[in-house]
Structures are given as structure tokens and as C-alpha cells.
Amino acid sequence: MPREKTAKYSSEGAPLPVVPILQKFLKTYEKHCAQAQTSVCPAIRKDLKTSINNEQILRKFVLVKPDDSQPSTLPISLEPLLMTIRDECYMLGKQICIWGLQLSNPEIARLALLLELKGHTPCPLTTLELIDCKMDLWSLGRLGQALQFSSLHSLVLDYCKFESEEIESIFSGLENNHSLQGLSLRYCGLGPQSGPRLGSVICRSAVCELHLDGNYLQCSGALALLRPIAEYAEMRGRGPPATASPDASGPPHALPGIEKKIKGLTEAGPWLVKLYLADNGIDGKGKEGENSLLEFTQILTCLIRYSAHLKELDLGNNVLGEMAAADILEALRARKTGKLPVLKVTVTPQISSDTFRSIWKSSNKSNVTRKRKKKVKH
Numbered sequence: 001m002p003r004e005k006t007a008k009y010s011s012e013g014a015p016l017p018v019v020p021i022l023q024k025f026l027k028t029y030e031k032h033c034a035q036a037q038t039s040v041c042p043a044i045r046k047d048l049k050t051s052i053n054n055e056q057i058l059r060k061f062v063l064v065k066p067d068d069s070q071p072s073t074l075p076i077s078l079e080p081l082l083m084t085i086r087d088e089c090y091m092l093g094k095q096i097c098i099w100g101l102q103l104s105n106p107e108i109a110r111l112a113l114l115l116e117l118k119g120h121t122p123c124p125l126t127t128l129e130l131i132d133c134k135m136d137l138w139s140l141g142r143l144g145q146a147l148q149f150s151s152l153h154s155l156v157l158d159y160c161k162f163e164s165e166e167i168e169s170i171f172s173g174l175e176n177n178h179s180l181q182g183l184s185l186r187y188c189g190l191g192p193q194s195g196p197r198l199g200s201v202i203c204r205s206a207v208c209e210l211h212l213d214g215n216y217l218q219c220s221g222a223l224a225l226l227r228p229i230a231e232y233a234e235m236r237g238r239g240p241p242a243t244a245s246p247d248a249s250g251p252p253h254a255l256p257g258i259e260k261k262i263k264g265l266t267e268a269g270p271w272l273v274k275l276y277l278a279d280n281g282i283d284g285k286g287k288e289g290e291n292s293l294l295e296f297t298q299i300l301t302c303l304i305r306y307s308a309h310l311k312e313l314d315l316g317n318n319v320l321g322e323m324a325a326a327d328i329l330e331a332l333r334a335r336k337t338g339k340l341p342v343l344k345v346t347v348t349p350q351i352s353s354d355t356f357r358s359i360w361k362s363s364n365k366s367n368v369t370r371k372r373k374k375k376v377k378h
Contacts (some may be wrong), residue, residue: 021051025088032080032087039074042066044081052074060095078107082114084117095127095157103130107366108139112146124245128152132159140169144368147173154182158211161189171197175204183207187277195221199228203270213278220290222282223299225260228270230303235356237306237338274312278346301331304343314346325351325359334360 026048033040043062051058067077068260078098084092118122135143140162147155147170157170163360167190174180183201190198195217201207202225217225284293297320303310325347335343345363 017055017140018184019037019052019055019091019117020050020056021090022058025084026052026226028087029080029084032083035079036077036211037074038077038080041076041081055091059093061093062097062099063101064097064099065101076101076190078103079110082107082110083112091124095129096125096133097129099129100132102134103139104138104143104248105139106182108135108142112142115146115150115152123151126152126156127155127156127241129158130160131156131183136159136327137169141241142167144169144171144173147177150177150181152177153179154184155180156182156184157187157188158186163189164193166189167194168197171201174201176266177205179206181206182209182211184211185215186211190215190217190222191220192216192218192221195224199270202272203228208272209274209307210272211276212280213276215281217277217280219282219284222277222280223292223296226296226299226303228271230299232287233271233307233310234302234305237308243251271307271309273309276312276314278314278316278318280318282315282320284321293321293324297327300324301327304328305334305338306330306340307331307343308340310343312344313343315348316346317348317351319348322351322355325355328350329355329359329362332359336362 029048030040031042043061043064043066047058047060047062050056061081063076063081063169078101078280082094084090114123115125117130155174162170167188171194174183190212194215198210198212198221202210216246282293282296284290299347304313328345333347343363345359347356347359
């Protein structure tokens with residue numbers, strides 16, 4: 001494929017070269033860093049120079065503290081980068097990734113203003129990653145407010161440890177966001193109390209890919225998350241065709257959804273395409289006991305049987321036990337009988353080898369009929 005070498009267009013419609021645009025961006029970024037008495041991020045400078053040398057548009061900005069930084073070195077700040085994007089009207093960047101930084105209130109405030117520009121000056125960002133970053137309660141509240149109006153497609157907050165009040169700010173902001181499709185909260189310290197709020201977010205937003213690996217939802221939290229999704233899937237699986245919209249005649253537990261669009265598919269309702277729940281303490285141990293695991297398994301198998309949208313489900317490193325694994329296998333077979341799309345399911349191998357192998361085979365895409373190659377006529 002040819003490289004992207006053009007960026008902006010002149011008033012006559014002729015493409016302008018990307019190199020001077022990036023050169024000016026780098027110069028402005030260095031100026032803002034000097035004025036703010038902060039360090040130029042080595043990763044930003046390297047990516048800009050590489051893009052200049054290759055005559056390619058820079059889509060992704062990675063702001064990360066260098067490993068070999070000395071205590072006397074000036075700190076790296078997000079503000080100069082955001083000010084440069086504003087001053088240069090740089091509409092070509094799509095992703096900002098920030099790794100391992102302590103983000104101040106002014107930095108988050110400026111980021112929030114950029115995210116909220118939807119409807120005025122279009123915000124170019126589609127992906128925001130804040131990985132292993134530290135933010136106080138005010139910053140999280142301000143970020144949550146901005147998420148209500150942002151046009152982000154993907155939000156990654158992996159390894160950011162949240163208390164209940166802190167994550168509530170994020171949940172509140174996401175609950176009515178109709179553009180976000182991917183949400184990642186891996187290793188964020190989420191407990192069972194986050195399950196109901198996550199379920200509410202899925203029901204009232206456009207999120208269809210959810211990464212929750214490495215938390216501690218346990219059976220009760222995972223159950224609260226899955227219940228509205230499974231009940232909706234069962235209602236659609238047993239009821240009218242999938243193109244019908246939910247109405248007042250539906251069961252009382254059916255929660256209102258919003259339209260979600262993936263590859264041209266538009267349908268209302270709380271549903272997911274990919275769900276990752278690995279390493280979440282979902283087992284029959286601890287205070288919750290076997291009854292909670294049984295209830296979780298019932299909802300889980302309901303989702304597997306009836307969800308026509310779900311494509312991937314990761315339950316790895318959760319000790320579900322042989323009985324739950326057998327129920328999952330039966331649900332996968334029922335799904336196949338119902339002619340639903342193949343569902344890739346990952347479970348821990350701490351079950352009998354026969355059951356594990358059967359689940360793997362039932363969820364492996366290799367059993368999909370392949371098109372035969374046409375024979376060449378001689």
C-alpha cells in the first residue's frame with residue numbers, strides 16, 4: 001500500500017506536503033515545553049522526526065516518562081502537547097497514549113476541553129489511553145464530565161487504580177456516551193460493587209467491546225454485569241426477529257438500549273461483541289460460595305445460548321469447576337443447533353481434559369465451512 005504523504009488541502013484543493021506541517025508542529029511543541037519549563041518527551045520528538053523523514057502523517061502521540069530520567073530532569077507534561085495541537089490546528093492526530101505519568105488538574109482540564117470540542121471545532125481524537133496514570137478525584141470528575149460529550153471511539157484506563165468514588169465519575173460520564181465502542185479497565189482494582197454500574201454503562205452507551213481482565217468482580221459483580229445483557233439476548237432469541245425494536249410489550253426487566261453500529265449493523269439493546277473477564281476471582285470460593293457460582297453460570301449460559309452478537313468471551317484464570325464447564329459446553333452446543341455465529345470461548349484448563357478440549361473445539365472457528373477452491377479448467 002502507498003504511504004500517506006499528504007495531509008491538509010489548500011483552498012484550490014491541491015494537497016499540501018506533510019513535512020513542513022510536522023516540522024512546524026515540532027518547533028511549536030519545543031517552544032511550549034520551554035515556556036512551561038517542562039521536558040520535551042523523547043518519544044514524541046522521535047515519532048515526529050521519523051514521520052518527517054518518511055513523509056508520513058503522525059496519527060498517534062505517545063507521551064511516556066523515559067526510563068533513564070534523572071531526578072534533576074524537568075518533568076514531562078501533557079499541556080505543551082495539547083497546546084500545540086490547538087495552536088497548529090492539527091486535525092490529523094487520532095490517538096493520544098499517556099503511560100505512567102502523574103497528571104495534574106490543569107493537564108486534565110485542558111484535555112477535557114479538547115474532548116468537549118465536539119459540535120464547535122471537531123475533536124480529532126478517536127482513542128485516548130491513560131495507562132498506569134495517577135489522577136486525583138477532581139481530575140477524574142472533570143474527565144468524567146468531558147466523556148459525556150466526547151466523540152472518542154476507544155478509552156483505555158488500564159492499570160489506573162480506582163476507589164469506588166473515583167470510578168463512579170468515569171461510569172457517570174460513560175453512561176450516556178453514544179460514540180464510545182471500546183472500553184478497557186484492566187487491572188484497575190474493580191470489585192463486586194462495580195458490576196451493577198458496568199451493566200448500566202453497557203445498557204445506556206454504545207460500548208460493545210469490554211476489557212475487564214485482572215480485576216476482582218467475583219461471581220456477584222460479573223453476574224450483575226451480565227444479567228441485563230443475557231436477559232436482552234434471551235428476549236430477542238425467543239421473541240420477534242432481531243430487526244424489531246423493543247417496546248412496552250416486552251418483559252419488565254428489559255432495559256432500554258441505544259443504537260449500536262458495527263460494520264453497518266444497527267440494532268437497539270444492551271449487547272456486547274467482545275467481553276474479557278479473565279482473572280476476576282469468578283469461582284465458588286470465598287464468602288460468595290457455590291450458590292453464587294451456580295447463579296452466575298445460569299446467566300452466563302443464557303448469554304451463550306441466545307446472544308447473536310457475542311463473538312469472543314474470555315473467562316481464563318477463573319476456576320469455574322467441572323460442573324460450570326459442562327454447562328458452558330452444553331450452551332455452546334445449543335448455540336450451534338440454533339445456528340448462531342461461532343463464539344470463541346476461553347476457559348482455564350483446570351477442568352477435565354475432555355471437557356476443555358470439547359469447549360475449545362466448539363468455539364474454534366476452524367469448524368466453519370470453508371469455501372472450496374474452484375478447479376482450474378485445462
